[in-house]
Amino acid sequence: MTRLIDGVLACHDPVGEWAPVVFDSPHSGIDYPADFRFICDFPSLRQAEDTYVGELFAAAPSHGAHFLEALFPRSYIDTNRAIDDLDQGLMNAPWPDPLQPSEKTHVGMGLVRRLCKPGMPMYDRLLSPEEVRHRIDRYYRPYHAALDELMNAVYARFRMAVLINCHSMPSVINGMAASGGLVDADFVLGDRDGTTAGRDLVQAVEDALRGLGYAVKRNDPYKGVELVRRHGNPANGRHALQIEINRKLYMDEVTLAKSTGFDALSRALDGLCATICAFASERARIT
Ligand SMILES: [Zn+2]
Numbered sequence: 001m002t003r004l005i006d007g008v009l010a011c012h013d014p015v016g017e018w019a020p021v022v023f024d025s026p027h028s029g030i031d032y033p034a035d036f037r038f039i040c041d042f043p044s045l046r047q048a049e050d051t052y053v054g055e056l057f058a059a060a061p062s063h064g065a066h067f068l069e070a071l072f073p074r075s076y077i078d079t080n081r082a083i084d085d086l087d088q089g090l091m092n093a094p095w096p097d098p099l100q101p102s103e104k105t106h107v108g109m110g111l112v113r114r115l116c117k118p119g120m121p122m123y124d125r126l127l128s129p130e131e132v133r134h135r136i137d138r139y140y141r142p143y144h145a146a147l148d149e150l151m152n153a154v155y156a157r158f159r160m161a162v163l164i165n166c167h168s169m170p171s172v173i174n175g176m177a178a179s180g181g182l183v184d185a186d187f188v189l190g191d192r193d194g195t196t197a198g199r200d201l202v203q204a205v206e207d208a209l210r211g212l213g214y215a216v217k218r219n220d221p222y223k224g225v226e227l228v229r230r231h232g233n234p235a236n237g238r239h240a241l242q243i244e245i246n247r248k249l250y251m252d253e254v255t256l257a258k259s260t261g262f263d264a265l266s267r268a269l270d271g272l273c274a275t276i277c278a279f280a281s282e283r284a285r286i287t
Helices: 042-046 129-158 199-211 226-231 262-286
Strands: 002-005 009-012 021-025 066-070 115-117 161-169 187-190 216-218 238-246
Touching: 009 129, 021 129, 021 262, 042 115, 066 129, 129 161, 129 226, 161 226, 161 262, 187 199, 199 216, 199 238, 199 262, 226 238
Parallel strands: 021 066, 021 161, 161 238, 187 216
Antiparallel strands: 002 009, 009 066, 187 238
């Protein structure tokens, strides 16, 4: 069954027996809200999406995992940022709560983005605090609430829960997300330098991907941000791992059209989901 909040999220239940695993795709949404009112050109804006990532992991529930996908774009509000990682300079009146802008906000990629890409502003206006509050209340909070609920339900059943946080990365980094340049890996696994997931789980995912013929790196250039930080607490049986897929494997990065590699990658990820769910289920039986 799928639970839907229109334009916000879709939450897909496992088919058959549960595995102690939740997949989420926070950045693949393409329902652009009418009140977004960006000024940058739409093709450039769409480069911020993790286009098709939700579709690529659609098989996860058939292996017993829950699967949550955001339906709104991350350029509107980014669930993979802390709620206080917000730029006062974006707004036309003081934000009432304390803010803790991180490096992400400083480069224009905080909770609400200032820049579409380097040198390209998102807006020709300042946003009202009410407008930002609406994005938080209507989109950000329900996504986090849904993910908390799934992780807690899985944990309650297994005393263990694994979050696989799914993303894609451009094959050439533009300098906003990380230091610029060509990404030579097909997949980058992020566990915030070994802190958000058990070492054996990360190794199992890396081995599975290498076994499928892919080049894999860890935490370079992406370590994982807010979602894995929030959900990863391996000492307490909560594991969170970010997976970044190189977009060159499955799409034309300019036109966003699926490439001939899409189907092969889908099949590989189906196998990866199966491996992760089997590994986690086995671990839950032992502990
Ligand atoms: Zn992403």
